[in-house]
Amino acid sequence: MTDNSRKPIRKAVFPVAGMGTRFLPATKAVPKEMLPIVDRPLIQYAVDEARAAGIEQMIFVTGRGKGAIEDHFDIGFELETTMKERGKDVSILDGTRLSPGNCAYVRQQEPLGLGHAVWCARDIVGDEPFAVMLPDELMWGEPGCLKQMVDAYEKVGGNLISVLEVPRESVSSYGVIAPGKVDGALTEVTGLVEKPKVADAPSNKIVSGRYILQPQVMHTLQDQEKGAGGEIQLTDAMAKMIGNQPFHAVTFDGRRFDCGSKTGFVEATLAIALEREDMGEDVRAIATRLLG
Numbered sequence: 001m002t003d004n005s006r007k008p009i010r011k012a013v014f015p016v017a018g019m020g021t022r023f024l025p026a027t028k029a030v031p032k033e034m035l036p037i038v039d040r041p042l043i044q045y046a047v048d049e050a051r052a053a054g055i056e057q058m059i060f061v062t063g064r065g066k067g068a069i070e071d072h073f074d075i076g077f078e079l080e081t082t083m084k085e086r087g088k089d090v091s092i093l094d095g096t097r098l099s100p101g102n103c104a105y106v107r108q109q110e111p112l113g114l115g116h117a118v119w120c121a122r123d124i125v126g127d128e129p130f131a132v133m134l135p136d137e138l139m140w141g142e143p144g145c146l147k148q149m150v151d152a153y154e155k156v157g158g159n160l161i162s163v164l165e166v167p168r169e170s171v172s173s174y175g176v177i178a179p180g181k182v183d184g185a186l187t188e189v190t191g192l193v194e195k196p197k198v199a200d201a202p203s204n205k206i207v208s209g210r211y212i213l214q215p216q217v218m219h220t221l222q223d224q225e226k227g228a229g230g231e232i233q234l235t236d237a238m239a240k241m242i243g244n245q246p247f248h249a250v251t252f253d254g255r256r257f258d259c260g261s262k263t264g265f266v267e268a269t270l271a272i273a274l275e276r277e278d279m280g281e282d283v284r285a286i287a288t289r290l291l292g
């Protein structure tokens with residue numbers, strides 16, 4: 001193993017090039033990552049989670065029609081100037097400004113899969129371990145999911161993924177791990193398979209959209225081998241590192257909302273609204289009345 005294996009995690013890759021067809025027509029002109037859960041766009045939750053885990057550079061793998069994401073993380077110069085002139089508080093925008101040193105954008109020009117998207121960031125990632133965060137998966141808890149993983153990484157090094165258990169009949173939509181030894185929230189990963197048939201799945205523990213990876217994964221992705229669905233799969237590239245480098249799964253202590261699905265999106269909206277100090281009580285009353 002290289003000396004890289006415990007270098008701090010400073011960079012996170014956000015694959016945000018997807019077309020978001022499941023949310024049409026909402027996503028015809030608006031990136032799905034910009035759809036709000038209450039009043040924050042989905043991507044903001046992932047960036048905040050990254051920041052809380054000590055990430056310094058956010059790398060967005062974007063595509064055509066995703067310009068709103070860049071605008072969101074820029075300084076809203078006209079907006080802020082106007083608001084200040086009118087005596088309005090702009091602190092609500094604090095988490096949205098990423099300075100040029102703290103963010104980078106690269107395009108995935110063709111939809112060739114998650115592995116390909118991550119590979120598009122290889123020059124910006126360079127030769128150091130990095131995180132990957134799929135913003136569709138909203139991980140809700142304190143400390144955040146990536147922070148829990150970074151804490152585990154500081155102990156075991158190598159590669160880590162977040163996992164959670166799903167009903168067995170749902171495994172075919174996900175990457176699935178073959179689990180080894182379990183030590184609290186940490187499970188050794190002895191195998192990985194992308195979107196297996198239910199009968200072939202090595203467990204019901206699925207990869208839930210957070211990764212800490214050694215840079216060697218980029219070398220494997222370079223081969224551009226196609227896997228499940230004819231796509232270049234990150235799961236396949238990761239599987240090749242098992243046995244050569246430590247590989248662990250972290251079971252997230254918190255809640256996960258699958259915001260890639262409409263019902264998951266509604267669930268996240270309701271759950272987070274119910275927890276908000278400024279509206280929780282009102283939303284509870286409304287929900288109770290609606291269900292009444």
Ligand code: G1P
Nearest residue numbers: 114137174175206207208209235
């Ligand atoms: C991707 C990954 C899969 C993972 C899932 C989590 O699949 O390939 O391993 O379990 O995200 O949401 P996708 O949802 O892009 O099909």
